[in-house]
Structure formats: structure tokens, C-alpha cells
Amino acid sequence: MNSLPKVSEVRNAMVRQSGFSLVELLIAMVLFMVVSASIYGLMQLGTYDRNRASRRSDVLKNARVAVHMIGRDVLNAGLAYHRRGAIVPDNFNSTRLQVPPDVDSQRDMLTSVVVGNNLFLNDLNSVTTTRTDSIAFTYRDMDFNGGNVIDLQGVSAGGTSSVARLTSKTSVGAAAARRYDLFLIESDTSQVLIMATAVNGSNTIDAASGDPIGVNQALNGTGINGSLLRQCASTSDTNCTTYSATAKRVFLVSYRVKEDGTLVRIIYGNNRGAAASAQIQELPLAYNVEDLQIKYVLEDGTTTDNPSVGNDGIVGTSDDDWQGFNAVRQVQITIKVQSTEIDEKTKKPESITMTATFSTRNLGYDAS
Amino acid sequence: MGKIKNGQNGFSYIDVMIALVIMMVGILALVGALSANLVRSQESERRIMAKQLALSTIESITSAKEIKRAGVVDGWDSLRNTMEFVPTGETNGIFLTGINPVRTDSGWDGVAGTSDDACSNSGPCLVSGRPPNNSPLMAGFQREIVITDVPDPERPSPPNPITRRRIDVKIVYFVNQATRTETVSTILTNY
Numbered sequence: 201m202n203s204l205p206k207v208s209e210v211r212n213a214m215v216r217q218s219g220f221s222l223v224e225l226l227i228a229m230v231l232f233m234v235v236s237a238s239i240y241g242l243m244q245l246g247t248y249d250r251n252r253a254s255r256r257s258d259v260l261k262n263a264r265v266a267v268h269m270i271g272r273d274v275l276n277a278g279l280a281y282h283r284r285g286a287i288v289p290d291n292f293n294s295t296r297l298q299v300p301p302d303v304d305s306q307r308d309m310l311t312s313v314v315v316g317n318n319l320f321l322n323d324l325n326s327v328t329t330t331r332t333d334s335i336a337f338t339y340r341d342m343d344f345n346g347g348n349v350i351d352l353q354g355v356s357a358g359g360t361s362s363v364a365r366l367t368s369k370t371s372v373g374a375a376a377a378r379r380y381d382l383f384l385i386e387s388d389t390s391q392v393l394i395m396a397t398a399v400n401g402s403n404t405i406d407a408a409s410g411d412p413i414g415v416n417q418a419l420n421g422t423g424i425n426g427s428l429l430r431q432c433a434s435t436s437d438t439n440c441t442t443y444s445a446t447a448k449r450v451f452l453v454s455y456r457v458k459e460d461g462t463l464v465r466i467i468y469g470n471n472r473g474a475a476a477s478a479q480i481q482e483l484p485l486a487y488n489v490e491d492l493q494i495k496y497v498l499e500d501g502t503t504t505d506n507p508s509v510g511n512d513g514i515v516g517t518s519d520d521d522w523q524g525f526n527a528v529r530q531v532q533i534t535i536k537v538q539s540t541e542i543d544e545k546t547k548k549p550e551s552i553t554m555t556a557t558f559s560t561r562n563l564g565y566d567a568s
Numbered sequence: 569m570g571k572i573k574n575g576q577n578g579f580s581y582i583d584v585m586i587a588l589v590i591m592m593v594g595i596l597a598l599v600g601a602l603s604a605n606l607v608r609s610q611e612s613e614r615r616i617m618a619k620q621l622a623l624s625t626i627e628s629i630t631s632a633k634e635i636k637r638a639g640v641v642d643g644w645d646s647l648r649n650t651m652e653f654v655p656t657g658e659t660n661g662i663f664l665t666g667i668n669p670v671r672t673d674s675g676w677d678g679v680a681g682t683s684d685d686a687c688s689n690s691g692p693c694l695v696s697g698r699p700p701n702n703s704p705l706m707a708g709f710q711r712e713i714v715i716t717d718v719p720d721p722e723r724p725s726p727p728n729p730i731t732r733r734r735i736d737v738k739i740v741y742f743v744n745q746a747t748r749t750e751t752v753s754t755i756l757t758n759y
Contacts, residue, residue: 228584235588239595246602253609260616267620497678501637530631530678554617555672557624557680559631 248544255539255550259488263537263554266463266486270455271558273337274531278312278562280340281450285311285522286384286393287428288415293522296413296468297336297454300516307424309522310393312338312563313531315496316456317506317515324461324490324538332492333505335531336454339562340384341470344449345376350405352385352445355419355429362418363408364394364429369444375402380412380479382452382469385429387445392428393452395469395479405447412479413468455485455492461538463489488538490551497530499564531558611743614708615750618739621670621709622752625737628680629663629713630756640677644758647733649715650683664688667712667740673703681713681737710740718755731758 286309293308294301299316302308316334351369358365366385368374377383377399385392395415398406407416407429417427423439432440452468463486469479497503507528510519532555539550579587635641641662648661662679668686675684676698684701687693693701718732719725732755739750 231584231588235591235595239598242595242599242602246605249602249606249609253606253613256613257609260613264616264620497631497635499635501635501641501677503674503676503678529634530628532674532678554620555624556620557627557631557674559627559634564634 262486267556274558276339277337282391285309311525332457333494334456341449349446358406361420364419366405368403372402383447412476491536495532498527618741618750622737632679663713670706675701708742712738
């Protein structure tokens with residue numbers, strides 16, 4: 201039986217066959233697991249970091265967009281507008297811009313900047329009593345009518361006696377005007393904000409009460425409830441306008457944070473071709489805004505949260521003065537924005553605070 | 569039965585160690601990439617913040633042009649760096665020279681970069697006659713405001729007053745021990 205190897209030969213061959221032993225295999229597996237676990241940990245860390253970075257850049261982008269939109273309007277505010285502001289019906293500012301109502305029953309003044317301090321509660325803010333600020337701006341549409349004002353020669357009753365119908369000096373003077381445009385009507389005696397409710401032909405603009413933003417008053421009303429567009433009957437007549445007058449198209453926008461944290465830019469009027477119900481447009485700018493606080497530096501160098509409060513520092517008292525808004529020279533905006541997703545580690549949303557300062561360009565140059 | 573192969577070796581420890589080393593090189597590169605990525609994203613965030621800070625400072629200086637408060641800000645005349653010796657007939661500037669810390673609140677005067685918000689100590693800014701500025705420092709940001717008169721060849725100064733000034737705002741910020749700067753410049757005029 202020479203063909204078969206001896207048992208000892210077989211054993212020798214097996215001993216020389218040096219593959220992994222069980223121990224070696226175990227060591228290798230343990231090593232492999234340690235290494236792959238650490239790689240996994242690293243990858244996960246990388247994922248977290250990447251997610252956090254993308255969340256933060258998202259939030260930062262939101263905050264920047266919001267701040268720059270507001271900032272652009274700060275620069276525009278008061279551009280070719282009336283230096284004191286337009287006259288609007290009593291409580292127009294509190295109804296439309298949600299600022300606290302003034303105590304008097306006189307007409308309100310719509311200034312270039314209208315400040316609302318601590319007005320709106322916010323669902324996202326952990327301090328549930330925090331209220332966010334609002335701010336509104338008015339400025340002229342410089343492109344309207346080739347940059348020219350519309351010269352007006354007078355007012356008459358349009359159709360019914362309550363409708364103020366303004367007539368332009370030339371037969372095509374009002375050709376550029378459209379329904380629901382906002383106009384500032386300036387004359388020697390007054391400056392009035394109106395909304396065009398109809399444009400007839402190319403030379404008349406109607407301002408009927410009951411317009412979508414509630415700025416027009418009835419031509420046949422009395423006292424402060426009558427339209428300021430009414431032609432003055434004599435030099436001692438009040439609540440009236442002397443003609444000739446001019447009309448400028450103006451923009452009125454405001455910013456506020458809704459309770460769900462949406463920062464909206466609200467545009468009043470000027471939505472051409474759209475229905476009456478679409479004349480107050482709320483355009484979302486940023487989501488998850490948990491705080492918006494705005495501070496103002498006035499021309500006399502004081503810093504305040506609310507420029508119109510007067511000496512007592514309390515809003516809604518008799519010494520409040522809309523003219524305080526015209527003294528704003530610097531606007532400091534602090535916005536706090538949250539991320540939509542929560543952090544994997546802290547289980548909380550990421551939140552970024554951004555502060556931006558803007559200087560008003562058009563409030564200081566108009567010699568008073 | 570065939571011949572049993574001789575020298576049928578598995579991986580030796582040396583092989584395994586070499587493999588591990590190669591793997592480690594790969595992993596280290598990965599770690600490097602991950603941390604570099606993290607630093608980059610941090611850097612871009614800080615850069616945006618620095619840029620915003622520089623722009624806000626410019627705006628704050630611009631607004632000072634129209635602010636007048638006796639002994640604090642005097643409009644255009646105050647738009648200069650502070651001087652040790654003020655020439656007769658001129659007003660000292662309000663913007664501190666050198667690289668200074670940044671505080672979140674621009675102080676009682678409402679203008680950034682002045683003695684009540686850019687003082688070099690790390691505590692509150694104390695200026696006599698003004699409430700202390702206790703607002704926190706913006707960690708990792710420093711600011712330098714340099715204001716230079718721009719001569720007008722048609723109206724040389726003197727005798728004419730300076731009507732143009734160049735404003736350079738440099739923000740120094742730190743990303744993982746590395747120093748970066750962000751500079752914004754503008755020219756302001758008094759006409």
C-alpha cells in the first residue's frame with residue numbers, strides 16, 4: 201500500500217498548512233468591527249455636521265433675505281414723499297398697520313416710517329410673552345407717469361355725491377392711473393392719501409369711500425369724516441383742499457411676523473388688474489422667525505424702541521406724536537430665525553440671530 | 569490523494585498590519601475631509617456675519633451724518649477717527665482708531681465704533697455722563713474703522729471744508745485659530 205501516505209505524513213502536512221486559526225479569526229473580526237464602528241461613528245458625525253451646516257446656512261439665508269428686504273425699504277422710505285406724512289382717516293394706522301390707536305379723534309398721519317413696537321405674539325418663541333415689532337414704509341413710485349406728477353385742476357361729485365372725482369388739468373393727464381393705485385394728493389393746504397376706485401377715460405380719478413384698504417372718505421361727509429379732497433369754499437374753510445393739486449403714486453408696505461413665525465411683507469393697494477380682495481397682499485419672506493425687534497436712533501441722537509411715544513414714554517397717550525417717526529435716522533433690526541428641522545443631537549431647532557443696521561436716506565434731507 | 573500544497577500561508581500579521589495602515593491612511597484622509605468641510609461651513613457662516621457686521625457699521629456711520637446731539641455726535645463734523653491733537657477750529661471725530669472689540673449694542677449714542685461701544689477693555693464700556701454699555705462682546709469679531717479725508721482738487725482744503733471722506737471698515741474674525749478679514753469701503757459726502 202505504497203500509494204497511501206502514512207498517518208504521520210498527513211499530520212505533518214496539516215501542521216504546515218498555516219491558515220487562520222480560530223483565535224486569529226476572532227482577533228481579525230474584532231479589529232474589523234472596531235475599525236468599522238469607528239468609521240461608522242465618523243460618518244455619522246459627518247452627516248450630523250453636514251446637516252447642521254446645511255440647516256444653519258438655510259436659516260442664515262432666510263434671515264439675510266428678510267433683513268435685506270426690510271433694509272431696502274428703509275433706504276426707500278420717504279423717497280419724494282411728504283416730509284410730514286400723508287393725512288389718512290382716524291385710526292387708519294391702527295386698523296391697517298396694527299399700531300396702537302391714538303387717543304384723539306383727529307385724522308392720523310401716515311409718515312414715511314410707521315413703527316409698531318411689541319405687537320405680535322409668537323408661537324415659536326420660548327418666552328411666550330415676547331411680542332415682535334412691525335414696521336411700515338411709504339415712498340413714491342418714481343417710474344409712474346414718466347416720473348411726473350399728475351396735475352389736478354379740481355374735484356367734483358362722481359356719479360353719487362359721496363364719490364370724490366378728481367379731474368386732471370390735461371385731457372390725458374390721468375392716463376397712467378389705474379384702479380386701486382394709491383395716490384398722495386398734495387396741495388397748498390393738505391396732503392391726502394387716497395386709493396383710486398375707478399379711472400374714467402384718461403382724465404378723471406374716482407376716490408369712493410369703502411375702498412379695499414379703507415383710506416377714502418365720502419366727499420359729502422362732514423368734519424373729519426368727510427373727504428379732505430373737498431374743494432375749500434373759502435379761505436376759512438377747513439378739512440378741505442385748494443386746487444390746483446398734484447397726485448403722486450405711492451407705495452405703502454409693512455413688515456410683520458405672524459404668530460406662526462412667518463415674516464410677511466404686506467403691500468397695500470397698487471395691485472393692478474387684481475380684484476378688490478387682493479389689494480392687501482401678504483407675501484411671505486421668511487419662515488420660522490421667532491423674534492423681530494427693531495430699534496431706532498433719532499436725529500437728536502437718542503435710541504428708542506418707539507419714536508412716537510412722546511415724553512411719557514408710553515404709547516397710546518395724548519402726548520404721542522406721529523412726527524416722531526420722521527426723526528428716525530437709523531434702524532437697527534435684530535431677527536431670530538429657527539431651522540425647520542431639529543438637531544439630531546440636541547433635539548432642538550437651530551436658531552440664528554442676525555443684526556443689521558440701516559440708515560434712512562430720505563428722511564433727513566427735506567428741509568423742515 | 570493529491571499532494572497537499574506546501575507553504576499555503578494565510579495573511580501574516582505583517583500583511584494585516586500593512587492592510588490596516590493603508591486603511592488608516594484612507595480613514596485619516598476621510599477625517600481630514602470631514603473636518604475641513606466643517607471648518608469651511610463655519611468659515612462661510614462667519615464670513616457672512618462679518619460682512620453683515622461691516623455693512624451695518626457703514627450704515628451706522630452714514631446715519632451719524634444726520635444725527636446731532638450736543639457733545640456726543642455733531643453730524644458730518646464727527647465723522648472722523650478720534651485724534652490726539654485736534655486742530656483749532658475743528659471737531660474731534662467719534663470713531664475710535666485701531667482694532668477694537670465689537671459689542672452687540674452700539675451704546676447710548678446709537679452709533680457703532682465709538683467710545684461707548686468699542687472700548688478696548690473686555691468689560692462694560694464706561695464713558696462719563698453716559699450709562700454703561702453692558703452688552704456682551706461679539707466673540708471672535710473685531711473691528712477697525714479708518715476714515716480718511718478725500719481732497720477735492722476743485723475746492724482744496726484749507727480754506728474749504730472737507731466734504732468727502734472715505735470710510736474703510738475692516739472686520740477681523742477667527743475661524744479655528746485662523747484669522748480672516750472682511751473689508752467694506754465707501755465714500756461719504758457732505759453735499
